[in-house]
Amino acid sequence: GAVVSQHPSWVICKSGTSVKIECRSLDFQATTMFWYRQFPKQSLMLMATSNEGSKATYEQGVEKDKFLINHASLTLSTLTVTSAHPEDSSFYICSARTSGSDSYNEQFFGPGTRLTVL
């Protein structure tokens, strides 16, 4: 299957700092990437949908000014958590969907980034 990487895999930062997480599709072009967040023992919750070259679409309750998403190319999307606070500590996972026909294309998930804000 296709490979999606995330960097960093884990990060610890102080409250008030900003953290950038990269999501790359390594062997395919991803017209759409998705960012999820998962708190302990909770389901993955979609934060935003990112299409290459356009503004991300955020889910209700997700602050777009706090979670900045940039999808500058068909293989890279970044999520920046600005002014992080302890409640932002979570497991952030991206997924990438292959481009192509309108039939269903599998989403491939990155390995996730574990963010801990002190």
Add this chain to the structure above:
Amino acid sequence: RKEVEQDPGPFNVPEGATVAFNCTYSNSASQSFFWYRQDCRKEPKLLMSVYSSGNEDGRFTAQLNRASQYISLLIRDSKLSDSATYLCVVEPRGAGSYQLTFGKGTKLSVIP
């Protein structure tokens, strides 16, 4: 009502047992259905898609009942390596967004 609801679990079963997971979804417009497995502190991985006619992949059988908005996963002859959290996932294709909605997951522990 939550969009995707699953058995709360956890399920603790001996090796070789058969175990079934159930899931219901609230959006009748949902078009695609999946089971993913997620190991502790790892990303979810697609286990199998679920089709209206039901489908089987080795020891795994998935079924979909659109009328009842119900999805199931049956695992036969459980292996230790089956221990994971199983996520029921639906995609409201009608929205054209290809966004996945995840259930909370059911944890399975297969015991020697």
